[in-house]
Structure formats: structure tokens, C-alpha cells
Amino acid sequence: MKIRYRNKDIHYTSEGTGETAVLLHGFLESKEIWTDFIPEFLKYGRVITIDLPGHGESEVIEEVHTMELMADAVYAVLKEEKVQQANFIGHSMGGYVALAFLEKHPSMMHELMLLNSTPKEDSREKKTNRERAIEVVKKNKRAFISMAISNLLTPENDKKFVKEVNEIKERAYQFPAEGIIAALKGMKIRTNKEELLAQFNGTKVIVTGQNDPLIELKAIKSIADKCNCRFFTLPGGHLSYLESRKNFIKLCISSKK
Numbered sequence: 001m002k003i004r005y006r007n008k009d010i011h012y013t014s015e016g017t018g019e020t021a022v023l024l025h026g027f028l029e030s031k032e033i034w035t036d037f038i039p040e041f042l043k044y045g046r047v048i049t050i051d052l053p054g055h056g057e058s059e060v061i062e063e064v065h066t067m068e069l070m071a072d073a074v075y076a077v078l079k080e081e082k083v084q085q086a087n088f089i090g091h092s093m094g095g096y097v098a099l100a101f102l103e104k105h106p107s108m109m110h111e112l113m114l115l116n117s118t119p120k121e122d123s124r125e126k127k128t129n130r131e132r133a134i135e136v137v138k139k140n141k142r143a144f145i146s147m148a149i150s151n152l153l154t155p156e157n158d159k160k161f162v163k164e165v166n167e168i169k170e171r172a173y174q175f176p177a178e179g180i181i182a183a184l185k186g187m188k189i190r191t192n193k194e195e196l197l198a199q200f201n202g203t204k205v206i207v208t209g210q211n212d213p214l215i216e217l218k219a220i221k222s223i224a225d226k227c228n229c230r231f232f233t234l235p236g237g238h239l240s241y242l243e244s245r246k247n248f249i250k251l252c253i254s255s256k257k
Contacts, residue, residue, distance in 0.1 A: 002057075005076045011057035012050040012077050013038075019045035019110075020086040024074065024094030026116070027183055028149055028172045030056030033091070033241060040249055048086070050077055052097060054179020056171070065182040067093075067190045071100035078108070087111035087203075089252065091241060092214075093183065099193040102200060111203040113252070116238045118215055119193035119223065130188040137180050144180075145172045152238035154211050164242055198227040205230045207251060209237045209244070 002011045013031060021041055023034045031049035041047045051058035052070050061069060074097060078086065087110050090098035095117025102109050122130065136144045149169050150158050158165060197204065206224040208215050210233045217233065224231035232251055236243030 003076055003080050005073050006061055008053070008059040008061050009057070010051065010053065010059075010073050010077060012048060014046065014048045014081050016042045016046040020083050021045060021047050022074070022078070022083075022086045022088045022098075023047065023049045024088065024090040024097050025049075025052065025055065026092030026094050027187070028055075028145060028175070028180070029091065029094075029168060030171050032056065032171060033168065036245075037241070037249065037252075040253065044253060048077065048081065048083070050074055052094070052183075054182050055175055060176055060179040060182060063178075063182060063185070064189070065179070065186040067096045067100035067186055068104065069186070070097045071104055074101055075105060075108075084108065085110050087113075089113045089115060090117055091115045092117050092238065093187060096187065096190055096193075099196060100190075103193065103196055106200070109200070109202060111205075112197075112200065113205045113207060114229075115207045115248075116209060116212055116215060116240055117206075118220055119197045119227065120219075121190055121192045122188055127188050130184050134181050134184050137177050137184070141177045141180065142173055145169055145175075151213060153243060154237045157236050157239075157243045161239075161242055194223060194227060197229070203230075204228070205232065205251070207232045207234060207240060207248070209233070209240050210235055212236075212238045212240075214238050 002009045031051045034049045038047050053065050054060045088098040095114040206229045208220050234240045234244035234247050241248050
């Protein structure tokens with residue numbers, strides 16, 4: 001399925017009926033990362049997955065894809081599907097987008113899970129790394145994608161899930177460089193959302209990998225406590241939905257039983 005948003009195609013899936021779950025992928029990912037989870041989630045309601053701008057099948061909209069712009073694209077899909085309120089799961093960059101959505105449309109969010117994500121803005125070091133990444137993408141997009149995705153897992157899991165990781169890479173190789181760069185620029189300038197998360201009265205959960213190379217465990221635990229979020233750790237790195245699939249599903253459906 002697709003809609004036109006600002007004269008660009010945004011692709012998504014919508015299945016089932018009842019309480020709606022909106023699943024938002026991370027950087028260099030697509031809605032396809034959720035495919036294997038949909039049958040399980042459909043037992044508890046409707047499931048919507050979305051290719052964020054410049055990712056998957058969705059087109060590039062601007063030179064910079066701010067988290068707010070991506071949240072607007074998500075809103076356009078939900079408006080098309082007549083969704084009034086939903087539960088959100090955002091992986092990594094998808095978590096940033098979910099928080100931007102919460103800021104714009106607080107009444108539409110019932111529950112929020114930040115998966116391998118954080119409400120904090122980029123540190124100065126991370127901003128510098130984003131700039132370096134942009135230059136690498138310009139020179140060799142394929143090499144950047146391969147390295148960036150492999151670095152998200154623990155070395156052991158990069159080997160253990162080689163088939164699944166290669167599938168993520170192969171899909172990402174098809175993304176336009178402009179879309180990858182637009183997302184990097186958008187993530188670099190995102191603002192801190194800790195206060196927003198703390199004030200959100202709905203169910204809120206932070207899930208992180210015990211050896212996530214991008215999110216420091218002690219720091220994210222402190223944020224979870226500060227923002228009154230339920231907090232869980234799973235074995236593995238930054239791709240908890242892949243590296244700890246069964247435990248991830250249990251967390252997602254535990255509140256539905």
C-alpha cells in the first residue's frame with residue numbers, strides 16, 4: 001500500500017483490526033524487518049508498518065529528513081487509515097521518529113516502546129561521526145552500509161545471523177544515497193526529548209541490548225529511571241528484534257494477555 005505525501009510515495013502495510021500497533025524501523029532498515037513479527041502481533045490487533053522517507057520503497061522528500069518530517073509522513077499514513085490512537089514500537093531511528101510524533105500528536109499515542117533507542121540528542125562526538133558518515137556514503141554507499149550494519153551486532157551474532165544480516169544489507173543497498181544522507185542529517189540535528197518522555201502518561205518502555213555498541217547501558221538505565229519508563233535488557237547488540245527475537249516478542253505481548 002502507499003500514499004502520496006508531499007508529492008512523494010510513502011509505502012506501508014496495514015493488516016488486521018482492533019487496537020493498532022505502529023512499527024517503525026531504524027536507520028538503513030525498512031518495514032521488512034517486522035515481517036516475521038506481524039502474524040504474532042495480529043493476534044492482538046491491527047498492525048501497521050511504514051517505510052520511512054528515503055528507506056525501503058518510500059521516496060526521498062528533502063535534503064534533510066528531520067525526525068519531525070518523518071513523523072509527519074507517519075501521521076499522513078495513520079490519517080489515511082483512520083487511526084485515532086495507536087501503540088508505537090520504534091527501533092533506533094524509529095524511536096526518534098516516534099518521539100517526534102508524540103510531541104506533535106500526544107493524544108494519538110497510547111503506548112510507546114523505544115527499542116535500542118534513546119530520547120537524548122546526539123553528543124558532539126556523534127554529530128562529528130554523522131558528518132564523517134555522510135562523506136563516506138557520498139564516496140562508497142555500499143561499503144558504508146555493509147560496515148554500519150555489521151557493527152550494530154555483537155561479533156558473535158554478526159556470524160550467527162549472517163543470512164538475516166545480509167538480507168538487511170541487500171535491501172539497504174537499494175536505498176538512494178540521498179535518502180541515507182538525509183536521515184543522517186536529520187538525526188544529527190534532532191533535539192532532546194527526555195522531558196517529553198517523562199511527561200508522557202501512557203505506558204512507556206525502554207528496551208536495550210546488553211552489549212549495544214551505540215547505547216551505553218548505564219546511561220540509558222538512568223534515563224529510563226528519570227523518565228519513569230519500564231526498562232528491560234536483552235542479550236546481544238543493537239538489533240534486539242533479531243538477536244533476541246523470542247524475548248522481544250514476549251515483551252511486546254506481555255501487556256496484551
